[in-house]
Amino acid sequence: MKGAFIGLLAIAAVSCKSDEKVDTTVPFDPTRPVTVTGFTPESGGYQDQIIVKGSNFGTDKSMVSLKIGGKQAVLVSVMSDKMYGFVPSGAFSGEVEVTIIDKDGKVHSVVSDKKFNYERKSVVGTLCGYQNENDSQGEVWGSFDICSGFNSEGCMAIDPLYPDRVYIAYDRGEGFLAQLDLEKRESSRLMSSNKFQNQRLRNIAFSNDGKYMLVSTDRADNGTKSTSVWIVTRNADGTFSDKSSCQSLVAYKQCNGVAVHPVNGEVYFNSYEGGQLFRMNLDDYFKSFEPTEEGEEPKEWTGYLDDGAFRELFKIQDPSYEFQTTIHPSGKYAYLTVINRNYILRTDYDEVKKEFTTPYTVVGFNSDLSHGGWVDAVGTNARLSRPYQGVFVKNPEYEAEGREDVYDFYFADCTNFCIRYITPDGLVRTYAGRAPSTNGNIWGTEDGDLRQAARFRDVTGIAYDEKRDMFYVLDHNNRRIRYIGKEMENSIVVPDPDDNENGDDTPEEN
Known part of the structure; x- marks a missing residue:
């Protein structure tokens, strides 16, 4: 200022x-x-x-x-x-x-x-949630004006058929699904943990027709036959709830994420065990319920590797590499965000074999979590710190320029406390967060200008609402759902820059 x-x-x-x-x-x-x-x-x-x-x-x-x-x-x-x-x-x-x-x-x-x-500007605002002085606000569902919780790491997804619904998968013991209804401005606990056998949930994907939700789960209680991905069928009214059918789709161990190819519909999921990426045909699952040509009852679907339910494509590096897969809307490539190694890989799609190929580093540097950093730069010169969920967003300027790839990749850089993006040319830029402060902290709860006022704390989940041109961010250490977009009249938005009268945690003039 x-x-x-x-x-x-x-x-x-x-x-x-x-x-x-x-x-x-x-x-x-x-x-x-x-x-x-x-x-x-x-x-x-x-x-x-x-x-x-x-x-x-x-x-x-x-x-x-x-x-x-x-x-x-x-x-x-x-x-x-x-x-x-x-x-x-x-x-x-x-x-x-x-x-x-x-x-x-x-x-x-x-x-x-x-x-x-x-004139409304693009800002960081608070959609819902809060944290009191003792962090004793608990978990309260209901109106955005009073709800609280949002206190665990997780990933977000927008319903492809009902884009006013945003879902959150919580990565904690006894993980569950929550829903944000943007039209009604209400939050709810959508599906309880016992629907997923009280295990950690990692992310959400959807079949290309939108009829089925896929939920990845991180567990190893049954060795390599532990459910990795659940398939959830919509209710007759189009909702998901504890009444929805929830079945084991594939089983291995320690799955960190699931993704569906946007063109051909096959499913990809991984394992932390050896850094593997697996591929399965969703059609095989549905066909398993149909009678055979001889009229015999179909063989029971197990979802096991030994029974041919899926196959391994490659290992990204070594054992214990935690990563999630985000596929480009064209289906031509995907980013593998390696959460615990501070870098992002790219894997290109073989359109003949209909599968992804051996990945290579796009941005960041393969390092342990204690050696992450924050540097906006091109490719491997950029530094990240626990990059988490990401989403591709179309850039109108690229379209006007006639570029082949018109999408930027926005991602939550968790322990850099910010939202960043990667251009198609591999340039990493910081989009929101890390505003200056009088006490030197780069983390905080402030809303406002994307870089001069706004700060986050340990962000993990991010989703993009194309209908409203808005991002939603799971800011779990601040117990909030934040938004990035044009100012909203009915949200908790933007404290004024009042000469730092609110204490040391207020952004300074700069």
């Missing part, structure tokens, strides 16, 4: 020169009315500079309040005929109100006849 502050002072100096005949040092006169004659600019967004002109403002900033759209603005300076400040967040209704409290405590207030045209 220091640059904006200096810029505002420069504007003030120019304005003073143009108003040299006006005595700007006249104190407030309680016997005269306060007037607002105009403001410039007449439109803008959060943190933009604004000059409000009028009369009888006085010169004591401590006596003066400026509100825009009912939100308190930060004032820089006050003169008798003008005041300088910053547009507050969420000033949607646009009323410009000046209030002066005189030395006797009497209130003098005026509202401009003209409204400020507030």
Whole structure:
């Protein structure tokens, strides 16, 4: 904010020169009315500079309040005929109100006849959830205004048939599925842990027709015959719940994620055991319930490797490599995000064999978690720290340029406390989070400008809402679901940059 502050002072100096005949040092006169004659600019967004002109403002900033759209603005300076400040967040209704409290405590207030045209900016906001001082808020489901929880690592997914529903798979003992209903602004515990035999859940995928949800589970209680992926059938009304049919699709051990090829529909899942990536045909599962050509009853589907339910494609490196697979919308390649080794691989798709091929490093450096880093750069010069879930998002600029690949890959960089993205050229950039602060922390709960105000803490899940052009982020150590997109009127959005009066954890001016 220091640059904006200096810029505002420069504007003030120019304005003073143009108003040299006006005595700007006249104190407030309680016997005269306060007037607002105009403001410039007449439109803008959060943190933009604004000059409000009028009369009888006085010169004591401590006596003066400026509100825009009912939100308190930060004032820089006050003169008798003008005041300088910053547009507050969420000033949607646009009323410009000046209030002066005189030395006797009497209130003098005026509202401009003209409204400020507030323009929404892309910010980080809080969709729902909170954390009290003792972190004792517990788990409460219901309205976004009161719900709490969101206190475990996990991954997110948007329902392809009902895009107002966002699902969260929780990676903890007795993992369960939660739902965020964006239309009703309600949260709920969707499917309980006993539907998945009280095991860790890693992520969610969907069959290409959207009829089935696939849920990966991380377990080894039955050796290499432990369920790796569950297949969940929608209820008749299109919902998922504890009443939904939930069957074991494939079984091996220690699965970290599942993905479905967007064109051909085959399923990919992995194992932490040896860093394997497996492939299975979803059609084989459905055909197993059909009678044979001889009219015999079908053989029972086990989902086991020994019974030919799936096969291994490759190992990414060594045992104990934890990774998730995100397939490009074209199906031509996939990224393997190696969570516990701080790097991301790419595997290209063989369209003849209909399978992915041996992967190679795209960004980051293969290292243990203690040697992660934060460097925005190209390819292996970039440094990551526990990269987690990712999602491909179409970039309109690439489309306009006629590029072959028009998608960026956004991912949660967990212990770098930020959201980053990879361009098709392999350049890593930080998109949101890691705003500066007075105490030096790069983590926090602040909403606001993507890089100058917003901070996260241990993000894992991310989903992109194409309908609303918005990201949702599981910020589990802050016990919140955050959003990244245009400001929302009905969310907890953007604290004002009020000279760090809120304590050491408030972003500093810079």
